[in-house]
Amino acid sequence: MNYLMQIRAFDDYRLYKQKLSAGQVSLWYTLMSINNKAGWSTWFTAANATLESLSGLSRSGIVKNRNVLKQLNLIDFSSNGRKATSYRVCVLYTSDSAQGSIQRSVQDSTQRSTQTSVQGSSALIKQNETKQNETDDDDAGITRANVIDKWTELWGFPNAIAMPEINEWLDALPADVVDFAITIAGEHQVKAAGSLKYMRAVIEGWQKRDISTLDQAKKAAEDHDRRMKSEHSGRKPTPAKETLPTWAQDTPEKPVSDGKLSPEQQAALDARIKKFKARRPEKEGAEA
Structure with missing residues (x-):
C-alpha cells in the first residue's frame, strides 16, 4: 500500500464523496496506524482495548463506527470469536497501469526500434515522476x-x-x-x-x-x-527593600526619638540624681 496516496485518497473521499463523523475518521486513522505497524498486511488483528486507547472511542463507539466504515467499503472486518478481530483497510487509490498496457501493446505490434523508443520514453516519464515526488517531499530526503x-x-x-x-x-x-x-x-x-x-x-x-x-x-x-x-x-535579582521595624517608625502616636530629653524628662532626671547624692553620705557614715 502506498501510504501517502492512501491518505490523500481518504481526504478526497471525505471532501468530495462522503462526510464522515469524527469517530469514523479517528477509527480509520487508528486502523491505518496499526496496519502500518503490521507491515501493511492485507489482514491484521486489533484488540478492542487497543482501538479504544488509540482512537479515544468507547467499545460501543468502535462497534458502531466500524459498521459504517464497512458499509462504505472503507474497511472490512471479521470476528474471531474471543480473539482479536481481524481488519482490512480497503485501498482507496487506483493504480495507474495504463503505461504497462501501452508498452505491451507496442511490443506486440511494432518493430524493435519503436519498442526501444517507447521504453526510453517510459523511462523518462518514470524519471520525471520520481523528480516530481522528490519535489513534493523535499530535497533533503525527508518525506x-x-x-x-x-x-x-x-x-x-x-x-x-x-x-x-x-x-x-x-x-x-x-x-x-x-x-x-x-x-x-x-x-x-x-x-x-x-x-x-x-x-x-x-x-x-x-x-x-x-x-x-x-x-x-x-x-x-x-x-x-x-x-x-x-x-x-541578564535578569538581575530584585533587591530587597529595607524598611524600619514598626517600633522604630515615626508615627504620630510614637515619634522617633532624636536622643534629647524634653524639659520635663530632664527635670525628673535631675531630681533623681539629686536625691541619690543626698542619700550617699548617710550610707558612707553607716559603713564607717
Missing part, C-alpha cells in the same frame, strides 16, 4: 511519511483533528521544515496534550516571518534560544 512517523513516535498516530492540519502544513512548507518543528517540540519535551497547540505556534510564527526553508528555520530557532538565554542571564 511526508517521515513527518507522520516522527509525530507518531512522540505523541502517537495523528488523530482526526491533527492530521488535516499536518497535511496543510506539508502543503504550505517543505517536509523537512515541518519535521524540524516537530524536532524542536520533542527537545522541549512537549506533551501529547499540548503538541498541536505548540506546533501551531511554531509554524504560524515562521509563516508570519516568511520562513520557508530548513536553513531559515534553524537560524530562527538559534536566534530564539540565544535571545532567551541572554534575557535569562
